[in-house]
Amino acid sequence: MRKIAVAMAKGGVGKTTTSVNLAHALALQGQRVLLVDCDTQDQVAKFLGVSPKYGLYEFVTGRDERGQPLAKMETIHKARENLWILAGGIKLVELKHWLGEQPREQRHALLSKTLVPKGDRLDFLIFDCSPGWDILSVNILMAVNEVLCPVSLQAPALEGLKTFFGYLISAQKLNNDLALKYVLPTLFDRRTRQSFDLYHKLRRFFTRQICHPIRYNVRLSEAPAVGKTIFEYDQRAIGAQDYQKLTRRLIDDGIRSKQVPRFF
Numbered sequence: 001m002r003k004i005a006v007a008m009a010k011g012g013v014g015k016t017t018t019s020v021n022l023a024h025a026l027a028l029q030g031q032r033v034l035l036v037d038c039d040t041q042d043q044v045a046k047f048l049g050v051s052p053k054y055g056l057y058e059f060v061t062g063r064d065e066r067g068q069p070l071a072k073m074e075t076i077h078k079a080r081e082n083l084w085i086l087a088g089g090i091k092l093v094e095l096k097h098w099l100g101e102q103p104r105e106q107r108h109a110l111l112s113k114t115l116v117p118k119g120d121r122l123d124f125l126i127f128d129c130s131p132g133w134d135i136l137s138v139n140i141l142m143a144v145n146e147v148l149c150p151v152s153l154q155a156p157a158l159e160g161l162k163t164f165f166g167y168l169i170s171a172q173k174l175n176n177d178l179a180l181k182y183v184l185p186t187l188f189d190r191r192t193r194q195s196f197d198l199y200h201k202l203r204r205f206f207t208r209q210i211c212h213p214i215r216y217n218v219r220l221s222e223a224p225a226v227g228k229t230i231f232e233y234d235q236r237a238i239g240a241q242d243y244q245k246l247t248r249r250l251i252d253d254g255i256r257s258k259q260v261p262r263f264f
Helices: 013-028 044-048 056-061 091-100 110-114 135-143 155-172 193-205 218-226 237-260
Strands: 002-006 034-038 077-080 083-086 124-129 146-152 179-185
Touching: 002 013, 002 135, 002 237, 013 044, 013 083, 013 124, 013 146, 013 179, 013 218, 013 237, 034 044, 034 056, 034 135, 044 077, 044 083, 044 091, 044 218, 056 091, 056 110, 091 135, 110 135, 124 135, 135 155, 146 155, 155 193, 179 193, 179 237, 218 237
Parallel strands: 002 124, 002 146, 034 083, 034 124, 146 179
Antiparallel strands: 077 083
């Protein structure tokens, strides 16, 4: 199972757009995906046009809002074929308080113990992270071993990337398996020189991690308003093409990592 955090220390760079469309693209390829919304805005459910009764708070604590015991499977919502979600929302504020009240030696690794399933029930576990840095963010980075970092091709986003590096370095001290695997340029506008300049700058710094950019596309911003992914809203849109390329890269990387080297 691949465990991936879609994370960046700045909002408005396309984290949820990437998380939702990547998760659905993987599901359409037959991959079994659990998408976890780690933001209080509850955008994942809205983007997918679903209304789960429960979510991440209930999954981790094992209780509903009245404090009654709740089975974990009741908190996981099937959003599409092969795609399940754990919703976020305002209850995540309470979850952060709950995590903070746990024993010090356990509080940073609770998600990795409670959320990561055993066996081969899933192919991908994807976290749509909030831009902040708190106890929930630390827990997510303890539970994954790959980070996909969307970077909008605008100057302020590069500052956010520098800030995120600081977070990542801190997390790697606790999780040696954690690696920045993908840097995904977003909002690539072919009409502006700035997009090309920033893209080439990212390519110089992240030769191995850089991905094909997600081009600026109105259809990508329209799709969530009707609760659809880009593949449901307009599968011919350039946004759909770009996320298909990202999906193919992730799948191909997974195939290569499983290949056993031959010795002659």
